[in-house]
Amino acid sequence: MDISTTGFDPFTESGLYPTPGAPFNLAPATDPRLAGIPTKAGSGYGCFAAPSLPVGVSFGFSKESNLTSMCPRGFFCPYVRENTTNTLPVLCPPTSQCAVDRLFGVRCLPQGLYEPMLCWNGFYCPDPHTMIPCPEGSFCVSGTTTPSKCRIFGSCPTGSTSEVNASLVLLVALIDTLLLVLLAARYAGFSFPSIAFLKRISPSPSSTSFASSPTSSSVVLVDAFKESNKGNRIHLEFDNLQFKLKEKELVKGVSGMLKPGRMVAVIGPSGAGKTTFLNVLMGKLQKSDGSIHLNGSTDVTLSKLKTLVGYVPQEDILVPEQTVREAVLYSARMRLGRGFDARKLEVFVDAVLDVLQLQDCANTLIGDTHTRGISGGQRKRVNIATELVATPLALFLDEPTSGIDSTTALSMTTTLHTVTRECGVTVLAVLHQPGVALFNTFDDVIMLAPGGRVVYFGEVKGAKRYFEGIGFVVDGEDRGKGKEGEGFLMDVLSGNGRIRDSAPSVTVDELVEMWARRERHREEVDGVKEFEDRERQDTAGSSDTIVNVALTEGESTSSVDELLRLTKRRGAGFLHQVWYSHNRSLLQQSRQLSALLTELGVAMGAGLVIGVASAQTPETFHGILISPFRGLSVPPNDYLVSLYGTLVGISVAVAAGPAGVRLFSEEKLVYWRESAAGYDKLAYYLGKNLSVLARIALTALHFSALYVYFMKPTFSITTQYLLIFMNFFCIYGVSILVSMFARRDIAPLTATLVGLVLALMNGSSPRLIDAQRINAGFLFALSPNRWMTEAQYGLTIEIYEGKYDLPLSVDLFGYELGRTERNLWYILTLGIAYRIIGFGLMVFVNRNRQR
Numbered sequence: 063m064d065i066s067t068t069g070f071d072p073f074t075e076s077g078l079y080p081t082p083g084a085p086f087n088l089a090p091a092t093d094p095r096l097a098g099i100p101t102k103a104g105s106g107y108g109c110f111a112a113p114s115l116p117v118g119v120s121f122g123f124s125k126e127s128n129l130t131s132m133c134p135r136g137f138f139c140p141y142v143r144e145n146t147t148n149t150l151p152v153l154c155p156p157t158s159q160c161a162v163d164r165l166f167g168v169r170c171l172p173q174g175l176y177e178p179m180l181c182w183n184g185f186y187c188p189d190p191h192t193m194i195p196c197p198e199g200s201f202c203v204s205g206t207t208t209p210s211k212c213r214i215f216g217s218c219p220t221g222s223t224s225e226v227n228a229s230l231v232l233l234v235a236l237i238d239t240l241l242l243v244l245l246a247a248r249y250a251g252f253s254f255p256s257i258a259f260l261k262r263i264s265p266s267p268s269s270t271s272f273a274s275s276p277t278s279s280s281v282v283l284v285d286a287f288k289e290s291n292k293g294n295r296i297h298l299e300f301d302n303l304q305f306k307l308k309e310k311e312l313v314k315g316v317s318g319m320l321k322p323g324r325m326v327a328v329i330g331p332s333g334a335g336k337t338t339f340l341n342v343l344m345g346k347l348q349k350s351d352g353s354i355h356l357n358g359s360t361d362v363t364l365s366k367l368k369t370l371v372g373y374v375p376q377e378d379i380l381v382p383e384q385t386v387r388e389a390v391l392y393s394a395r396m397r398l399g400r401g402f403d404a405r406k407l408e409v410f411v412d413a414v415l416d417v418l419q420l421q422d423c424a425n426t427l428i429g430d431t432h433t434r435g436i437s438g439g440q441r442k443r444v445n446i447a448t449e450l451v452a453t454p455l456a457l458f459l460d461e462p463t464s465g466i467d468s469t470t471a472l473s474m475t476t477t478l479h480t481v482t483r484e485c486g487v488t489v490l491a492v493l494h495q496p497g498v499a500l501f502n503t504f505d506d507v508i509m510l511a512p513g514g515r516v517v518y519f520g521e522v523k524g525a526k527r528y529f530e531g532i533g534f535v536v537d538g539e540d541r542g543k544g545k546e547g548e549g550f551l552m553d554v555l556s557g558n559g560r561i562r563d564s565a566p567s568v569t570v571d572e573l574v575e576m577w578a579r580r581e582r583h584r585e586e587v588d589g590v591k592e593f594e595d596r597e598r599q600d601t602a603g604s605s606d607t608i609v610n611v612a613l614t615e616g617e618s619t620s621s622v623d624e625l626l627r628l629t630k631r632r633g634a635g636f637l638h639q640v641w642y643s644h645n646r647s648l649l650q651q652s653r654q655l656s657a658l659l660t661e662l663g664v665a666m667g668a669g670l671v672i673g674v675a676s677a678q679t680p681e682t683f684h685g686i687l688i689s690p691f692r693g694l695s696v697p698p699n700d701y702l703v704s705l706y707g708t709l710v711g712i713s714v715a716v717a718a719g720p721a722g723v724r725l726f727s728e729e730k731l732v733y734w735r736e737s738a739a740g741y742d743k744l745a746y747y748l749g750k751n752l753s754v755l756a757r758i759a760l761t762a763l764h765f766s767a768l769y770v771y772f773m774k775p776t777f778s779i780t781t782q783y784l785l786i787f788m789n790f791f792c793i794y795g796v797s798i799l800v801s802m803f804a805r806r807d808i809a810p811l812t813a814t815l816v817g818l819v820l821a822l823m824n825g826s827s828p829r830l831i832d833a834q835r836i837n838a839g840f841l842f843a844l845s846p847n848r849w850m851t852e853a854q855y856g857l858t859i860e861i862y863e864g865k866y867d868l869p870l871s872v873d874l875f876g877y878e879l880g881r882t883e884r885n886l887w888y889i890l891t892l893g894i895a896y897r898i899i900g901f902g903l904m905v906f907v908n909r910n911r912q913r
Contacts, residue, residue, distance in 0.1 A: 104147065108175030109154030118152025118174055121690045125150070132178075133190035134688070136205035136865045139178045140191050151178050153693045167697045169204075169684070178691060180205050180865055183223040183681050201225045203776060204681060205865035213779065223681060224774035230767035230783065237760065238662070245655045280480060282413035283450075287485035290401050290453035294620040294628055295322035295486045296357065296370070298343065298456075303352035305335075305342045305514070312338045313514030316352075317581060320456075322486040325479055327493045327504040327522070331556050335514030336492045337376070337460055343490070344373065344458055346738070346911075359622045364456065367625055368740030369397060369632035372454030376461050378441040379731045382430035383650040386423050386444050390414060393448040395642055396741055399634025414451050417477045418443045419470060427653075438465040443474065450481075452739070455625075459491040468497050475503040495552065511555055515574040518551075525551060532568060532576065534559045632740070639742045643749025651757060658757065661721050662764045668713035669765040673772025676706055682776070683859050685866035692867070700871045703858050704826035706773070707851025711824055714789045714847075715817025717761060720810035722797025725754055726904070727809050733904070734911035743912075747901050751798075758794055762787040777857040781882065785850045788889040792846035793817050795896030802903035820844070824851040831876030839876075846892050849885040852877045 106116030123132050125147045132151050133139035143149040154174030156164065163170045172179045181187035184196055186206040196202035200209030201222040212218035215229035298320040305313040312335045320326055320343075328336045341347040343354065345365030356362050364371050380389055391411045398407060415421050420443055428444065429435015436444070442465050449457060457478070463471040482489050493501070501507075507525055509518040518525055534554060553559045557570050568576075620628075634642065651658065676682070685698040726733070737743050766783045775782045797813035804812045823845040825833075830848065833839045842848045856879045859868055872879055905912070 105150035105152050105176050107148075108141075109152070109177070110174055111155045111157060113175075118154050118176065119693070121151050121153065123150050129190060134864065135207050136181055136187060137178045137190060137691075138181050138187050138193050139176075141175045142178070142190065149176055152176050164696045167684075167699055169696055178694065180687065180694075181207070184221040195221050196223075201776075203861055204684065205862055210776070210861075224776065226771065226774060227779060228771060229779065230763060230770050234666070234764055234767040237763070238659075241655060241659060245659070279413040279416040280477070282410060283417055283477075283481060284484045286402075286410045286413070287453045287481060287487070290398060290632075291455055291485065292628065293486075294370075294455055294624055296320075296364075296367075296455040296488045296620075296625070297322055298364075298488065299355040300343065301353050301355075303339070303342060303354070304350045305338055305347060306350040311513055313342055313349075315578065316508075316510075316514065316516050316519075318508065318516075318519045320488050320490055322455075322488050323483050324505040325475075325482050325489040325491065325503065326506040326508060327491055327496075327501065328508045328510065329493050329551060329555070330510035331512065331552065333512050334510040334555070335512075336510055339508075339510065339514055340458055340460060340490065340492055344371065357620060357622050357625065362622045362626065367455075367629050368738065369452070369629050370455045370625060371739075372449035372452050372457040373735075373738060374445050374449050374457075374459040374462050375735065376464070377731065378438070378445050379735045380428045380441065380444060380448075381646065381650065381729065381732055382428050382433055382435065383653040384646070385425050385427055386420055386436060386440070386447075387411065387415065387425060388646075388649070389428060389444055390420075390447045390451055392642060392646055394451040395634060396639060396736075397452040397633050397739065399638050400631065411451055414447050418447050418450070418474060420444065420447060439467060439470060442466050443470070446474065449739075453485075454487065456488040457490075459489070461492050461494050463496055463500065464494055468500070471496070472500045472503070475500050479503045507551070509551060509555060511570045511574055516577055517555060517570070517573045518577060529554055529559070532573075533561050534568075535562050629740075633742075636742055636745050639745035640749045640752070643746045644753045645749075647750050647753035648756075651753070658760075661717070661757075661761055665713075665717040665761045665765040666768055668717055669767065669769035670772070672706065672709045672713060673769045675709070676702075677772040677774070682774075683862065683866075685859065685862070685868070685871045688865065688867050698866075698871065700859070700874060701826070703855050704824070704851055704875055707824050707847065707854050708821060708826045710769070710786065710850070710854075711789065711821025711845075711847030712818060713765065714786070714793050715814055715821050717765060718758075718790045718793040719797050719814035719817045721757075721761070722794035723801040723804075723809045723813045725750060725794070725801070726798055726900075727801040727804075727806050730806075734908065737912040743905055744901065747897075747904060751897060754794065755791075758790050759787060762790040765790075775858065776861045781857065782854070784886065785853055785889075788886055788893070789846050789850045792889050792893040792896065793820075795893040795900065796820065799896050799900035799903065802900050802907055821847045824848045825875050825877060826851060829875050831873070834876055843888075844892070846889045849888045849892075853882040853885040856880060857882060 104116055106118040106120065107114065109115075109118045111117065121132075125145060127144075127150070129139075129142065129144040132144070133142050139151060141149055142151055152174060154172075154177045156170065156173050160170035160173055169180075169182075171182075181193060181202075181204060183204040183206075184202055185193045186196055186202045186209050187193045188207060196206070196209050196218075198220045199212050199218050201212065201218045201224050202209050203223060210225075212222075212225050213227060213229070215232060216225045216227040218225050300319070301317045303313060303316040304311065316339060328339065330336050338347065342349050343364070345363040353360055354363065356364065356367075384392065391408065394402075394407050394411050398410075402410065412421070415424050420440065423436050423440055427433065427435045428441065435441075442462065446459070446462055463475070466474070478489060481487055491504070493504075502522060504522050506520060507518070507522050508516065509525070511517050518528060520528070529551070534550075550559070554573070555570065561567050633639075679699070679702065683700060683703050684696065685700050686692055687695045733743075733746065736746065762783065766786045769786070770779055770782055796816055800813040800816055801809050822828075823842045824847040825831075825842055830839060830842055833842055855875070855877055856872070859866070859871060860879065862868065868879060
């Protein structure tokens with residue numbers, strides 16, 4: 063609009079500022095207050111504080127200067143005329159009101175006829191003599207020459223200084239509505255079979271049922287073992303096995319052998335070293351002395367044959383968000399993926415569930431202390447099922463019958479006995495007070511006294527005869543009540559066994575020495591051969607108690623090379639393991655919707671707080687005007703732009719820190735168990751990290767929605783979201799790293815504190831340039847928020863190019879302009895680097911738990 067039109071007078075004390083959306087007219091040259099300016103006076107005249115006096119300070123322009131240099135694009139100089147000496151730009155003394163405003167960083171209008179002004183926000187100046195209200199559908203920051211168009215879902219009324227954009231808010235509303243519907247349907251008991259992806263993650267039960275045909279289940283089970291193991295066997299011999307911990311002997315001088323096709327029980331009182339002995343034998347603990355021969359070789363240990371060995375720990379280590387069938391099928395896919403097609407694998411899984419009497423709870427969530435699931439006995443059987451589906455050549459069980467009723471325990475050990483004999487599996491189980499019937503399903507027993515010392519190692523049926531030969535007696539009234547079984551043996555081990563009246567008393571230490579002497583001098587002990595012959599005869603004469611002996615003593619076992627080749631063929635391929643791990647993690651998240659909604663609520667609340675705080679300023683940035691107009695500048699607020707970067711970093715640390723920790727810290731036991739079973743560690747780690755990318759994106763979206771809505775960034779909303787997403791991605795990586803070494807109870811707080819420290823190392827305060835002066839800038843480079851803040855800072859102020867001295871603003875902190883793409887790559891690199899370090903910690907911390 064032409065400045066010569068009459069209208070609003072901006073120079074009165076009551077009308078210092080233009081009204082956005084309203085016409086803006088400077089007072090005409092005929093204003094009575096300007097009448098005192100001398101004709102053809104210099105440009106120093108015309109200052110409103112003293113219009114008739116030459117008080118204006120020259121900016122140094124000469125009469126040869128052109129209008130573009132005297133009033134650059136984006137500035138408003140209505141009275142300055144090219145080649146007219148009397149109208150050269152000058153700096154005038156401010157009125158008292160303007161002086162106060164400038165002290166508080168508030169701009170005021172020109173203080174004289176020839177004083178330039180940066181085009182007012184809410185207006186645009188296509189040329190130095192025209193200032194027009196920003197039209198509807200566009201926004202105009204200070205110094206605008208061409209209005210910036212509003213983007214889709216943006217609101218820009220006439221005179222807008224920024225854009226209110228609701229695109230992310232609408233997207234979040236749509237996603238949250240869907241999540242709430244899913245959550246409500248879940249609690250109401252509805253399902254969504256149309257969601258094909260989740261159906262692939264959580265397979266439906268096989269149509270084949272073995273509930274009515276246990277014989278068929280056993281046949282399927284045995285056939286699967288035979289097909290998978292291809293006739294291979296594992297035979298273990300150990301001599302003088304010892305283990306010390308801080309000079310304390312936990313296992314001492316244990317010798318013997320584990321044969322294919324035989325089940326061996328390990329019994330003893332608490333503190334006898336039963337579990338320690340089992341772990342030493344498996345290679346989970348390094349033996350202090352002695353030797354272990356695997357199929358005649360000492361070069362290979364069981365720890366190198368992870369995929370061929372099953373281990374059932376005392377603890378029920380399972381993923382609570384899986385159903386029983388999902389847990390067993392996951393184990394089968396990971397450990398037999400290349401050996402069975404999908405259909406055959408599911409039939410095999412159903413057979414295992416059937417023989418372990420788990421078919422009735424197959425589709426029930428396992429649960430935990432917070433989520434109701436299966437019973438304790440069922441959890442124990444699921445633990446065994448996850449190992450049994452791996453068709454192991456050797457199976458080690460640590461108190462497998464604890465928490466199971468006697469009937470189910472007997473059925474389970476009978477099934478194991480069948481598989482052991484039919485398929486030549488080597489089985490060792492630590493038992494805790496089993497019943498007589500259950501105890502008799504085992505072939506051999508190792509009796510350990512406190513200190514891991516052997517009292518007896520031989521056939522179960524020969525144990526009572528051995529101790530009766532020493533002088534122990536079984537009370538007649540106790541027969542049939544368990545005393546003639548493991549109960550009697552436990553009395554012997556505890557020193558409470560009854561001795562015949564004519565026999566001398568025997569202590570536990572003496573029993574240990576008697577067995578050691580017997581082993582050293584087997585051929586010299588009177589009656590040993592006769593005793594052993596009688597044992598063989600008794601065993602052979604009781605074939606009705608042995609199920610289908612398919613492997614006889616002395617049958618040849620596999621070579622170590624064959625076992626190693628079989629190990630390499632076992633299990634799913636790397637990419638398949640990544641896929642299965644990814645899908646399981648997604649399934650876990652889909653069944654933790656309430657936790658997800660809480661995380662999203664925290665992120666949204668943080669975005670709201672920062673957005674509302676930033677919305678209080680009329681314009682995000684004003685700096686020092688370009689030369690030579692610096693004298694017209696008000697104190698810059700560039701610190702606010704960097705402060706917003708700090709606040710974003712703090713909010714991301716609070717929102718993402720605890721959530722990132724939970725990704726791995728909640729299931730360290732699961733990882734340790736699975737890595738000990740031969741699962742690929744990198745595949746597991748990659749699968750989990752890939753599965754959480756959608757969660758990170760969703761959390762960052764909820765934060766960005768309200769932050770963008772109130773903050774009103776002048777640059778691309780997509781770029782703003784990408785910066786926030788990458789910050790979340792990196793802090794998740796930091797949290798994963800922390801979770802690998804911090805205790806579970808303090809890991810969330812530790813991750814949050816580390817995130818807060820990184821948020822403050824963004825170069826704002828303390829400033830990056832100050833850190834660089836003391837050669838500490840490399841520390842700031844480790845913070846993702848340093849790169850995000852620099853990029854956001856540069857993108858925010860670049861719209862003012864040619865109006866403010868931008869190099870001066872970035873030099874204040876030590877930032878660089880135009881580095882957005884580079885900074886995004888840096889953040890991505892940091893996020894990946896933190897995850898690489900986290901993987902290293904995952905692998906090397908508690909390595910003994912992963913063997």
